[in-house]
Amino acid sequence: KVVCLAWIFLGFSASAQRIWYAKPAAQWEETLPLGNGRLGMMPDGGVKKESVVLNDITLWSGSPQDANNPDAHKSLPKIRELILAGRNDEAQALVNKQFVARGAGSGHGNGANVPFGCYQVLGTLHLDYQYPVASEPVDYQRELSLSDAMASTRFSLGGVTYRREYLTSFGDDVSVIRLTASKPGQLRFSVSVDRPERFKTALEGQELQLSGQLNNGTDGNGMRYLARIRVVLKEGTQSAKDGKLTIDGATEALLVISAGTDFRGNDFVQNTRKELEKALKKPFAVQKKEHTAKYRALYARADFSLGTTPAAEKPTDERLEAFRANPSADPALVPLYFQFGRYLSIASTRVGLLPPNLQGLWANQIQTPWNGDYHLDVNIQMNQWPVEVVNLPELNLPLADLVKGMVPFGEKTAKAYYRAEGWVAHVITNVWGYTEPGEDASWGATNAGSGWICNNLWQHYEFTNDTQYLRDIYPVLKGSAAFYNSVLIREPKHGWLVTAPSVSPENSFYLPNGKTAAICMGPTIDNQIVRELFSHVIHASEVLGVDEAFRQTLIEKRKLLPPPGEVASDGRLKEWLEEYREVEPKHRHISHLYGLYPASLITPEGTPELAEAARKVLEFKGDDSPGWSKAYKLLFWARLRDGNRAYKLVRELFSLTRETFMNNGAGGGVYPNMLSAGPPFQIDGNFGGTAGIAEMLVQSHAGYIELLPAIPGEWKSGGAVKGLKARGNVTVDFTWKDGKITRARFFSPVAQTVKVKYDGQIRDVKTEKLPAGIKL
Numbered sequence: 001k002v003v004c005l006a007w008i009f010l011g012f013s014a015s016a017q018r019i020w021y022a023k024p025a026a027q028w029e030e031t032l033p034l035g036n037g038r039l040g041m042m043p044d045g046g047v048k049k050e051s052v053v054l055n056d057i058t059l060w061s062g063s064p065q066d067a068n069n070p071d072a073h074k075s076l077p078k079i080r081e082l083i084l085a086g087r088n089d090e091a092q093a094l095v096n097k098q099f100v101a102r103g104a105g106s107g108h109g110n111g112a113n114v115p116f117g118c119y120q121v122l123g124t125l126h127l128d129y130q131y132p133v134a135s136e137p138v139d140y141q142r143e144l145s146l147s148d149a150m151a152s153t154r155f156s157l158g159g160v161t162y163r164r165e166y167l168t169s170f171g172d173d174v175s176v177i178r179l180t181a182s183k184p185g186q187l188r189f190s191v192s193v194d195r196p197e198r199f200k201t202a203l204e205g206q207e208l209q210l211s212g213q214l215n216n217g218t219d220g221n222g223m224r225y226l227a228r229i230r231v232v233l234k235e236g237t238q239s240a241k242d243g244k245l246t247i248d249g250a251t252e253a254l255l256v257i258s259a260g261t262d263f264r265g266n267d268f269v270q271n272t273r274k275e276l277e278k279a280l281k282k283p284f285a286v287q288k289k290e291h292t293a294k295y296r297a298l299y300a301r302a303d304f305s306l307g308t309t310p311a312a313e314k315p316t317d318e319r320l321e322a323f324r325a326n327p328s329a330d331p332a333l334v335p336l337y338f339q340f341g342r343y344l345s346i347a348s349t350r351v352g353l354l355p356p357n358l359q360g361l362w363a364n365q366i367q368t369p370w371n372g373d374y375h376l377d378v379n380i381q382m383n384q385w386p387v388e389v390v391n392l393p394e395l396n397l398p399l400a401d402l403v404k405g406m407v408p409f410g411e412k413t414a415k416a417y418y419r420a421e422g423w424v425a426h427v428i429t430n431v432w433g434y435t436e437p438g439e440d441a442s443w444g445a446t447n448a449g450s451g452w453i454c455n456n457l458w459q460h461y462e463f464t465n466d467t468q469y470l471r472d473i474y475p476v477l478k479g480s481a482a483f484y485n486s487v488l489i490r491e492p493k494h495g496w497l498v499t500a501p502s503v504s505p506e507n508s509f510y511l512p513n514g515k516t517a518a519i520c521m522g523p524t525i526d527n528q529i530v531r532e533l534f535s536h537v538i539h540a541s542e543v544l545g546v547d548e549a550f551r552q553t554l555i556e557k558r559k560l561l562p563p564p565g566e567v568a569s570d571g572r573l574k575e576w577l578e579e580y581r582e583v584e585p586k587h588r589h590i591s592h593l594y595g596l597y598p599a600s601l602i603t604p605e606g607t608p609e610l611a612e613a614a615r616k617v618l619e620f621k622g623d624d625s626p627g628w629s630k631a632y633k634l635l636f637w638a639r640l641r642d643g644n645r646a647y648k649l650v651r652e653l654f655s656l657t658r659e660t661f662m663n664n665g666a667g668g669g670v671y672p673n674m675l676s677a678g679p680p681f682q683i684d685g686n687f688g689g690t691a692g693i694a695e696m697l698v699q700s701h702a703g704y705i706e707l708l709p710a711i712p713g714e715w716k717s718g719g720a721v722k723g724l725k726a727r728g729n730v731t732v733d734f735t736w737k738d739g740k741i742t743r744a745r746f747f748s749p750v751a752q753t754v755k756v757k758y759d760g761q762i763r764d765v766k767t768e769k770l771p772a773g774i775k776l
């Protein structure tokens with residue numbers, strides 16, 4: 001294998017920064033995702049008929065609701081009595097009667113027309129092109145440039161080269177499409193726009209508008225939205241008639257799309273007009289320059305490369321196929337996937353707005369799968385796992401805002417269901433602050449969601465040392481700890497303090513009477529989350545010098561919690577307090593390994609027996625599962641420092657998805673556009689995969705920074721990493737050859753001495769000042 005290593009030390013190679021295709025997209029899952037953290041655009045590159053799906057991350061049906069059952073707490077003593085007596089199935093029946101959401105809840109994942117609502121497509125732009133001659137296009141190319149956050153389509157037809165450039169601008173908050181023809185006056189096309197329901201189009205002068213109001217699930221009058229489309233021409237004419245703009249004889253056409261909703265009281269009519277006017281005054285070259293500069297300020301901070309081969313020059317869909325057959329022929333594909341993950345983070349969230357939902361911000365439906373919501377039992381957490389280590393820390397802040405917004409709702413839920421202090425959220429939330437349990441006990445009664453999400457909030461502090469941020473989120477962490485502190489009960493066997501009722505997310509077991517149940521007390525994940533959360537709040541209150549008494553309470557209570565894990569008789573880590581027989585042994589959720597990742601309660605060096613038991617769980621479950629679950633397994637193997645096993649999961653991430661809708665079982669992989677498949681499209685696999693690859697390269701959760709903790713033999717020959725982050729606000733650059741580190745540099749805003757392990761040795765390293773211009 002001839003791998004060109006030279007550029008490793010010279011920086012990026014072009015092919016490592018783009019995904020491209022030699023034909024138009026045949027399905028939505030082949031279109032190219034563009035986003036600026038609010039707006040989304042997915043052009044299919046059709047030659048005669050082009051569809052461009054438009055999105056706005058704030059566009060949700062539904063509305064704030066109170067689905068709490070105010071009397072639920074009255075059933076709690078009985079539910080607990082039944083659980084303590086081992087009559088979990090009866091407890092589950094009572095939970096389903098009294099302890100779930102009132103009303104439709106999330107509509108069993110079909111919440112479009114109930115108050116829970118769902119994330120929805122904004123609309124689809126239709127561009128119908130006419131060409132002077134009826135011949136087939138040649139030299140067709142469609143690409144997404146990761147280094148510019150721009151897409152393009154290019155082909156020749158009848159001796160004219162047509163070029164289309166697409167961007168969702170990080171400068172002005174608009175989407176822009178620029179069409180050019182290599183010969184004057186060759187552009188003829190019409191523009192129309194629609195969506196599956198609840199819309200009207202209008203023409204205001206030369207402006208095409210799409211507007212409407214979504215269903216709030218009560219009186220039907222929910223969120224309002226508006227998209228404005230204008231075209232600026234070089235030569236040629238345009239007319240506006242019958243809901244269409246028609247362009248004729250132009251040499252260049254610039255489509256500017258400004259869109260918005262009334263989310264959080266936004267004056268969308270005014271703001272979309274202002275954004276549009278501002279953008280229309282700007283030449284495309286200026287728009288593009290500002291856009292790229294703002295985007296690169298984040299994107300250019302980090303990179304990873306394993307060398308390249310001629311295979312990297314192929315169209316991406318062909319590379320994916322070839323990689324499945326022979327991965328070693330194309331070492332550059334994994335770094336491309338890694339950078340694509342970083343790109344998707346930057347494109348699907350922005351400070352001051354919303355975190356990426358189950359689809360990031362890309363959707364082409366009204367009823368999106370699982371409502372395109374924020375699932376709290378792995379999915380929303382996984383979406384954020386890469387941002388700290390891949391040097392995009394500010395992209396964790398929208399999550400902190402969302403969670404802060406949930407607290408008042410969660411306090412109400414804590415009172416209604418548990419008569420408890422603090423706040424709680426269960427398994428799903430939305431943009432309306434939903435914290436109630438789900439509508440079914442088997443998945444809806446887990447109360448680990450809020451504690452789990454506090455881990456994400458804590459990670460931002462661990463990686464940045466930002467005490468101002470810590471002061472800001474401390475009430476959220478404290479409120480969550482206060483909830484668990486006030487609901488824990490003693491279980492009879494060991495006298496441990498445990499949660500009840502709860503569920504090990506979405507997983508069920510057999511009872512001795514042959515019945516199945518999910519409802520239980522002290523599932524392993526709850527025990528791990530509560531232990532870790534108490535430790536974080538104890539630490540935070542020390543750093544901030546507050547809440548001495550509460551800190552002491554948590555220190556005492558922590559002593560009474562179950563251990564972070566127990567080994568079952570078959571050597572696996574126990575998922576529940578009891579050694580129940582699982583209903584679905586290879587279930588996609590692996591919640592009891594939370595202590596291995598994202599927590600650091602289980603480590604090979606600190607808890608070898610538990611680490612070995614965790615390995616047995618992963619061996620037992622095997623690798624086939626939805627995309628997110630494969631990504632999670634990758635993270636676990638990386639934390640077990642088994643590079644070859646981790647690499648097997650990296651390869652699994654690229655597998656061809658088996659398209660059985662929402663099969664929840666298996667078949668995860670990627671679509672031709674490298675977006676991850678549950679199936680269906682679900683972005684957490686991309687983010688989990690990116691975090692997993694980073695975890696193979698750098699780890700810092702065990703009290704020191706480790707370089708190359710889990711790389712496979714496949715990557716030993718050589719590689720380079722730039723700008724990855726370690727806890728304590730340390731930025732790391734390094735290269736390696738034949739498995740040995742050849743160069744390593746550690747930077748931090750304030751010089752510090754850190755413990756670093758590589759080539760089997762731990763050493764003290766003084767960090768260098770971060771070079772000027774490198775923003776953290």
Ligand SMILES: C[C@@H]1O[C@@H](O)[C@@H](O)[C@H](O)[C@@H]1O
Nearest residue numbers: 358370375379506626664
């Ligand atoms: C969004 C959904 O979230 C949980 O219910 C997972 O078990 C499913 O696989 C899916 O990812």
